[in-house]
Amino acid sequence: MRKFSDVSLERDKNDLFRFKIFRNTFGNIKFLNSIRVILLLLTLYAIFYGLFFPDNIFTTGLFWGLFWPFFMVITLPTLGNVFCMICPHGFLSRKISNIGLKLNIPKSLKNPYIGIALNIALYWFILYTFPGVLRNSFAAAIFFLFFTLLAIFVSFLFTNGTYCKYFCPIGRVAPAFARVGFTWLSTYKTLCDKCDKPDCAFSCPYKYNPSKFDKDNSMYTCTLCMECANSCEGVRFSIKRLSHSLLKKILKPQAWEIWVYILFFAVITMTMRFHHGLGHSPIKENLPWVLVGKWIHEVTGIGKPVDFVGLTALLMATGITLFLVLGGFYITSKIIRKPFKEVFLNLGYGLAPLMIIGGLSHVCHFFFTHYYHEIINGFAQAFFLDIQVEPLASRKDKWLRIFWIFPYIAGLWSMYILWRRLSFFDIKDKFTKIKAYIPATAIVIFYLGISTFIIYTRVFMTGSHH
Template identity: 70%
Template sequence: MRKFAELHFEKENRDFLKYGIFRNTIGNQKFLNIVRFVLLLLVLYAIAWGLFSPKNHFTTGLFWGLFWPFFMVITLPFFGNIFCMICPHGFLSRKITEIGLKKNLPKALKNPYIGFGLLIGLYWVTLYTFPGILRNSFTTALLFLFFTLVAVVVSYLYSNGAYCKYFCPIGRVAPAFARVGFMWLSSYSKPLCDDKCDKPDCAFACPYKMNPSKFEKNNSMSTCTLCMECADSCEGIKYSIKRWSYSLFRKMPKPQSWEIWVYIILLGVITITMRFHHGLGHSPIKNELPWVIWGKWLQQATGIGKPFDFVGLLALIMAVSTVLILVLGGFYIASKITGKPYKEVFLNLGYALAPLMIIGSLSHVTHFFFTHYYHEIINGFAQAFFLDIKVEPLADRRDAWLRIFYVFPFIAAFWSGYIMWKRMDFLEVKGFKKFAGYIFASAIIIFYFGLTVFQLYIRYFSGHGHH
């Protein structure tokens, strides 16, 4: 390991790894491996509980109440993908690879949409079309058992972090949305990396074959999982606090279309579908919504009843279609107005959509913490570990003070719009072309803002009364 003492080099104050408390925790592989191993045991225990004790709250509480909302939705827009840093599947896959066959992954499987497609198909499509099935502890256990087995098999066969890069359901989601946060992994440049480092120890140490010394230059951490093996190999690695959404304000030397498609698809599948199906679907005008009307008609016409839900499926289809039309159509018109190729517009402006889903989702997560997650997590752990504890929800969903969390969608819309305006500069247009192009490129942001206002108006100010 290369030492700073040998180079008479001082670490920056904003570098977390400068301080002992962080250097001995997130910068220490022994500490991280203990955390990862404990979480792996917890995951396996939750799977076993779900399989052999189906009527329990621990399995669903751990995966849907703790891991998803708190380790993903809350951490990503602030701290980046630190869940990947302690992910039990990532830890398991790296250990399995050490004793595995270490084959090269076939080119046909090097597809960034494999794991992402599994996330959409196995979770979100299932959630809308078969509501409630994934809230069942048995099916939840089966789902995570499946991904655990995939992690073992893929990691035993292939090297270079194949599971995390291509098969993990959040393997592309986490690094894409990590761009919204404050934290950034990179390396010190002069005199360390440029002049003194002939062989980058950080790149050789990376189990995913990435080079952290290039992250700053490329304005991308790629699919980095923050495993911190690089920090163990060289003290030239830094994990710094930056301005919010630091990389989204800079030009991408090598823009990745998969990142933008992650933003677009999840905006449709999660954010807009949830607004259609659960937001407006539980409002006083629910029976006037087209997906409700047509969904009920299809239910009657086909005779297909529960647990299949045509209403949820149509809400999903209409939401995704709306997002695709507004995003792709808006970018197309913007390209015509600015005179720039469509691909250039898509790859430059698409990054501005990153905050919409991940920051907007904070409204749902914070609201549900007080009404659902808190007592589900505590009571689930009490049940699994035989503790004499039982707690009640911290709030009722009708409590007026919970409305304060509706501020997050407005922050998301403003922040996305601001980034979009800044990124218009990369198209090198000015005046009317810039303004008009911006309006059409921001079509989905305008729709998102309007839908938020409309939903709040219907629920609280329309005179229909709160449902």
């Protein structure tokens, strides 16, 4: 590690590396690599177990219960991108890249939307259209085997973290939503000013320069691999105000980040509100996606395992989300007389909390009713342990309603960020700002309205919460 003998380093009080326990964990490559190796072996074992023992509950419990959505959704809005920090695929790809061909990726493949498209097409589209398929252990094993082999192949060919940047299905999703959290990687300016050789940048497998993160107000697709922290004592890992980067101007706003917020809010949050939320209400037979989906079933004569209702809910939720977001931003751009692109790249960051914070409602609810016992019993099965646990709660338990608060936290949080980011346009007239704010928050208002209506149907129309 590079040390600066001519400059006295006194770490900030919010720098986690002040404390030995964090230096020896988050800042210690050997410790992180040991965790990564364990998770890689666990992943490979789950794939093997799913391929040769397709009726097991371990493979799906690990991948669909522990990894995603539980661990990822819980950590992103709190600790930041620690999911990528210990990701076995990221670890594997960096090691393979070191012994690979080290080619530069062609411009045609330098597309941030490849991984995003793979995520939506190979997971969410299948989940809604062919429900239950990926919940099969064999299919889950095939899914993760595909991405494991893809990580090896791409990383052997190309350098600079190509797999994580462009091909990983969550390579752009995780760092985009990590902006909601309260951790931040950067460097000490007092040391950087004295630096004639940025070891932090030279050591980065992704060719980023952490000394520029503060200035740019962006960590880009940083995976927190901590190679930079291992190379120079001037790197810091700080506790910041929640969503602090979303409350400030971003020097180089990225369109892919905005599209991550929009598309995953549409594909996950809104579609689940339509298909599962309202789909369990007394009015479900009159819902447009149900009517259209059943009509397609009748016309085509195609039955299970295809679910045209789920597919229609996905398409309608996505269409409505795009209409409200893009239409709202367009109207706002006309009111404040700014180019649409500028409004889109500025206000789009205000949508970050909607999916990741709102998703905590589903994750917390499912932890008590599904994930807990599926994970524990799955590990017991895979490692021959004499353990058997029951769900912590039933869907009929009314105390689970406490998690209904998360969509409102997400919505209000998003509205606050949107209001703050409107100020960057230097609107002189407060009435004009309010007029611009209303269409800018159209999707948030719609989301809160749908969430409220779902609660109404569950409490007052059915007398139960499911």
